[in-house]
Amino acid sequence: MNTFKLFMVAFWALAIVSCGGKKGGDSFEVSVDNTTIGGKLSSYFTLVDKTYKYKKGIVDEVNVELQCIEPLPENLKAYIAVEVLDEDGNVISAGKADAWSFSDYDVLRQASSGQTITIKIENHENVGEEIPAKIRLSSIVEEDDEINGSNSLTSDESSSDDDVASILDESDDDIISTSSGSEDWDNLLQSYEQYVDKYISYLKKASKGDMTALSEYPALMQKAQEFSDKMKNAQSSMSASQWAKYNEITQKMLKAAQEMNE
8 A cells, every 4th residue: 555545544434434334453463584674774673583463454563572782873764664474484565664664763763782672563565365474574774864954843733623614625726836845845744734633623523423524524535635636746855754744644643533433
């Protein structure tokens, strides 16, 4: 599943809530195929050899333990992905190491030699109907050029439900220009986060059976498509920190949808 489809998945979850569906997701015990992490992160961490639970879902995930050889330097960032194998050793899913799978650099930087840490890795390349049996990890380590220049976007948690209309009525030109610079993407992310906050507010109303919320659903879906269309041009223009922020916002929305459906 690519990054742009993940955006739409969160909104499809809304339909599940409205229809009263049940959240799927099965857990499977998996062993470690190789304790050495693929890529340069192997100089800093190893995968602890034990049995883990691999959870299938809208986005697959697994919590794993890493033992620190030495902490990741402050000037580096690391993406980690999980590769999933069947009982015969065949790769059934090869996750991509990027900000979508894992981007919590700080936990790697703050670990001390010999310490064991637990991290969650998401796999957007779902295993589907295959049965996972083994896992191994891969990584990408690179310079963090924006360690001192990342921007923190905040949402207006105190905004009322009346603000939903103003977000939905924004034109594409208000969201982002076609010649997108870094500042434009920051503006888009800020609009996106405000929109997600309104979406979560809508979810809460819908999950409680508020029929008035149903009238807002078509407009929400339309705006979701507009955001998705804009994001198709983002990969070559956004910085790593902006992609990480986009992932953080989307995961907040997806988590809320899943919690409302429990």
